[in-house]
Amino acid sequence: MTDGKDLQKVNEDMRKLLARAAFGRGNFEDLFVVPVFAVVAALVLGALIMLATGVDLPTIGRSFVALAVGSAGSLNAVSETLTAAIPLVLAGLGLGLGFRAGLFNIGAEGQLLLGGTAAVVFTFSFPSLPFPILMLFGLLTGALVGAAYASIAGILKATTGAHEVITTIMLNLISIRLLEYILRQPYIQREGRADPVSKSVPDAGQLPRLLDWLDPNLRLHAGVFLMLLAVAFVWWLLFRSKIGFAFRASGANPDAARYAGMRSGLVIVAAMATAGALAGLAGAAQVQGVLGRASPGFSAQMGFDAIALALLGRSHPVGILFAGILFGGLEAGGRQMQVDAGVSIDLISIIQALIIVFIAAPLLVRAIFPWGFRKITKGGKA
Amino acid sequence: MSAVTTDTSAEKIASAKARQARITGAVLIGLSLVVLFLLDVAAGQVATFKLSRPRDVWVAPDLVVPGAFNTVAAALLAFLGVRQFLRGGGRWTSLSLGIGIALVIVAFLVWATAGKSFSLSGMLQATMVRAVPIALGGLAGVLSERVAVVNIAIEGMLLAGAFTGALMGSLLGGWGGLVMAVLVGGMFGMMLAALVVTFRMDQIIAGVVINLFVLGLTSYVTSQVFAHNRHLNNAEIFRSWKIPILGDIPVIGPMLFNQNLFVYGALILVGVTTYYLFHTKGGLRARAVGEHPRAADTLGIDVYFTRYLHVTLAGMVAGFGGAWFTLGSVGRFDENMTGGRGFIGLAAMIFGRWHPVGALSAALIFGFADSLQQKLALLNTPIPSEFLAMAPYIATIIVVAGLIGRARPPAADGKPYVKE
Numbered sequence: 063m064t065d066g067k068d069l070q071k072v073n074e075d076m077r078k079l080l081a082r083a084a085f086g087r088g089n090f091e092d093l094f095v096v097p098v099f100a101v102v103a104a105l106v107l108g109a110l111i112m113l114a115t116g117v118d119l120p121t122i123g124r125s126f127v128a129l130a131v132g133s134a135g136s137l138n139a140v141s142e143t144l145t146a147a148i149p150l151v152l153a154g155l156g157l158g159l160g161f162r163a164g165l166f167n168i169g170a171e172g173q174l175l176l177g178g179t180a181a182v183v184f185t186f187s188f189p190s191l192p193f194p195i196l197m198l199f200g201l202l203t204g205a206l207v208g209a210a211y212a213s214i215a216g217i218l219k220a221t222t223g224a225h226e227v228i229t230t231i232m233l234n235l236i237s238i239r240l241l242e243y244i245l246r247q248p249y250i251q252r253e254g255r256a257d258p259v260s261k262s263v264p265d266a267g268q269l270p271r272l273l274d275w276l277d278p279n280l281r282l283h284a285g286v287f288l289m290l291l292a293v294a295f296v297w298w299l300l301f302r303s304k305i306g307f308a309f310r311a312s313g314a315n316p317d318a319a320r321y322a323g324m325r326s327g328l329v330i331v332a333a334m335a336t337a338g339a340l341a342g343l344a345g346a347a348q349v350q351g352v353l354g355r356a357s358p359g360f361s362a363q364m365g366f367d368a369i370a371l372a373l374l375g376r377s378h379p380v381g382i383l384f385a386g387i388l389f390g391g392l393e394a395g396g397r398q399m400q401v402d403a404g405v406s407i408d409l410i411s412i413i414q415a416l417i418i419v420f421i422a423a424p425l426l427v428r429a430i431f432p433w434g435f436r437k438i439t440k441g442g443k444a
Numbered sequence: 445m446s447a448v449t450t451d452t453s454a455e456k457i458a459s460a461k462a463r464q465a466r467i468t469g470a471v472l473i474g475l476s477l478v479v480l481f482l483l484d485v486a487a488g489q490v491a492t493f494k495l496s497r498p499r500d501v502w503v504a505p506d507l508v509v510p511g512a513f514n515t516v517a518a519a520l521l522a523f524l525g526v527r528q529f530l531r532g533g534g535r536w537t538s539l540s541l542g543i544g545i546a547l548v549i550v551a552f553l554v555w556a557t558a559g560k561s562f563s564l565s566g567m568l569q570a571t572m573v574r575a576v577p578i579a580l581g582g583l584a585g586v587l588s589e590r591v592a593v594v595n596i597a598i599e600g601m602l603l604a605g606a607f608t609g610a611l612m613g614s615l616l617g618g619w620g621g622l623v624m625a626v627l628v629g630g631m632f633g634m635m636l637a638a639l640v641v642t643f644r645m646d647q648i649i650a651g652v653v654i655n656l657f658v659l660g661l662t663s664y665v666t667s668q669v670f671a672h673n674r675h676l677n678n679a680e681i682f683r684s685w686k687i688p689i690l691g692d693i694p695v696i697g698p699m700l701f702n703q704n705l706f707v708y709g710a711l712i713l714v715g716v717t718t719y720y721l722f723h724t725k726g727g728l729r730a731r732a733v734g735e736h737p738r739a740a741d742t743l744g745i746d747v748y749f750t751r752y753l754h755v756t757l758a759g760m761v762a763g764f765g766g767a768w769f770t771l772g773s774v775g776r777f778d779e780n781m782t783g784g785r786g787f788i789g790l791a792a793m794i795f796g797r798w799h800p801v802g803a804l805s806a807a808l809i810f811g812f813a814d815s816l817q818q819k820l821a822l823l824n825t826p827i828p829s830e831f832l833a834m835a836p837y838i839a840t841i842i843v844v845a846g847l848i849g850r851a852r853p854p855a856a857d858g859k860p861y862v863k864e
Contacts (some may be wrong), residue, residue: 068749088712115664115665115668119667149653168652217593224841225844227594227648228790228791228794228844229841229845230845231787232840232844233837234787235788238784239831239833240830243828243831281814307668366652366655406663406664406667406668408661408664408666409655409660409668410660410662411660411663411664412660412661414656414660415654415656415657415660416657418649418652418656419657422645422646422650423639423645424637426643426645430642
């Protein structure tokens with residue numbers, strides 16, 4: 063059926079795709095200048111918001127000092143930053159992978175909640191298993207449940223064309239109610255509690271703390287290795303494997319990918335499932351490494367922060383790692399800021415939102431900071 | 445796609461319709477089995493629905509439904525289902541489904557109330573109240589998606605309206621708070637329009653960002669400022685105004701004519717928007733921008749201005765809906781008090797097929813599920829209330845997936861438009 067013109071178009075699209083896969087020097091602005099501008103501009107605007115709400119200048123100064131000290135100023139601060147970064151990076155990797163495949167998965171929050179809960183339930187159901195096995199199986203359960211939950215949206219998109227944004231939003235809302243129900247079941251609810259809180263992860267199911275021999279308060283856990291492994295794995299998957307090429311091809315030009323013989327339905331389901339597995343793993347790492355149990359809303363908006371992270375990291379695994387450490391630092395520093403300067407930690411979410419605005423609208427950054435950029439050649443990428 | 449394939453696509457549509465009719469038929473028969481076996485009421489038991497309160501001016505007698513109703517309902521459902529199989533298609537498909545769902549809801553109520561009594565008028569009044577923010581959110585979605593701007597930011601706009609209503613309502617009084625809430629909602633609408641139209645940001649990302657920003661800003665001010673200044677977060681609320689005579693009609697009176705400003709406002713806005721979108725020149729132009737912006741541009745319609753205008757209007761509607769949370773109920777703002785209502789509004793918009801009246805109807809169904817969930821605990825039914833709370837979301841997924849009737853968005857929905 064394909065005539066010559068189509069084939070030509072396909073060839074052209076494929077060439078564009080290959081050019082995009084390898085970053086050239088021209089991407090320096092997009093990769094470094096825009097993110098740095100975004101972070102600086104967001105911090106400045108954050109200071110202005112503090113001024114507007116009647117915080118005096120010395121306190122603003124102190125809160126920025128606290129933000130810096132609390133995120134990188136001590137061993138404890140670094141430990142907290144990395145601990146906060148672990149689930150964010152894991153979930154962000156999944157979302158970035160989805161973006162590369164042209165899928166907008168808003169459902170990380172729900173996948174994370176259900177994955178984490180499944181990990182808790184699995185670990186306290188088999189308390190007799192020895193340490194590394196129980197821990198690993200717990201993580202695996204979380205990943206599988208996250209993958210299964212995300213696959214619902216993937217399968218619906220592949221078979222009926224239902225838009226994944228709507229289905230994943232709905233799946234998020236469903237997961238919240240489902241969690242409330244699950245956590246009240248006698249088998250799962252902690253004995254003697256009226257509120258929906260699960261039983262605890264047994265010691266053998268926990269991700270071991272790495273630095274507690276230095277100071278028992280250091281919360282950094284083995285999830286940090288999991289995070290690095292996941293970064294490497296996703297990098298390999300996206301840029302060195304056949305299925306990863308199919309992901310990127312479908313994201314860049316679904317028609318071209320289909321003409322080239324890639325099965326779009328399968329790609330969609332596989333990409334969603336992988337993204338869901340990473341989100342579920344994030345949930346499992348959080349409950350097995352930090353929280354020790356599941357409760358309603360234990361995800362604390364991480365699934366949404368991860369969207370920001372994936373955008374900031376340009377959907378590149380290494381970018382997401384750095385973005386995650388930045389966000390983890392903001393999180394840890396924000397807590398310090400609240401204690402030292404009495405400025406509410408909610409300021410951090412404002413700063414995070416502003417960062418994404420500046421990242422996702424490069425035209426806006428160029429409008430605010432006209433210097434530092436070359437002239438836009440054609441239209442600019444929105 | 446092209447002229448050559450017209451025949452096959454017409455066949456495709458015909459076969460899709462037949463398939464849809466079959467699926468609807470299967471669903472109806474399934475529902476009939478559910479009613480017959482799961483919602484079976486023991487013989488001789490009756491369900492008593494109270495239609496008025498003892499002190500009402502006109503007291504309507506209680507509605508007593510015998511348990512046998514459910515058997516009849518099951519039979520009707522089976523009839524409708526079989527009919528779909530034999531001679532389905534056409535407009536009967538949606539109508540049968542609508543009747544079927546109504547039958548199942550009534551059968552469910554009869555089953556849940558069997559041997560007990562239950563205040564139907566109180567329940568319907570609560571349904572209306574709970575439907576208001578969802579309907580207004582859905583209406584905001586209709587306004588912006590009809591000009592092809594996907595509005596994930598409804599949640600944030602509602603939250604901004606609720607916050608402004610509380611703050612400005614405390615400073616300026618109820619009306620001042622309401623006006624400011626509408627204006628601030630409009631401001632966020634305009635911000636969304638600027639991000640997606642002028643700066644060509646991805647529409648979904650822009651929406652997510654506005655949600656995160658509003659949530660962060662309102663939570664920040666709540667804990668930073670309101671915590672020490674209680675008087676800034678204590679607005680007077682709009683009480684209900686009873687419309688004389690109409691308000692005394694049993695059942696309908698308390699539901700429609702004895703409510704506060706927000707219920708009346710929502711109903712009027714739905715009417716006005718429907719008229720505007722489908723019966724005026726401006727509405728036609730707006731829809732043209734949503735369906736085929738290039739053609740609209742060629743005909744001299746300013747696509748950018750139309751999008752700015754309607755997304756700003758959508759923000760104002762959402763701001764009004766947001767004010768309901770504070771000025772229409774408690775007068776006080778709490779962190780994240782909209783609790784996902786904006787997303788449910790989005791679902792109502794899809795469920796209502798991008799039509800204002802559809803969005804209102806869907807909002808009423810969702811509001812009904814919401815208030816029913818509260819009542820279920822009182823009635824002591826074995827169904828966990830969480831599952832009922834999930835039902836609207838599952839229904840939305842089913843509609844989006846086109847399993848029962850395809851919901852078709854405006855053709856250019858979500859696509860940025862670049863002038864040539």
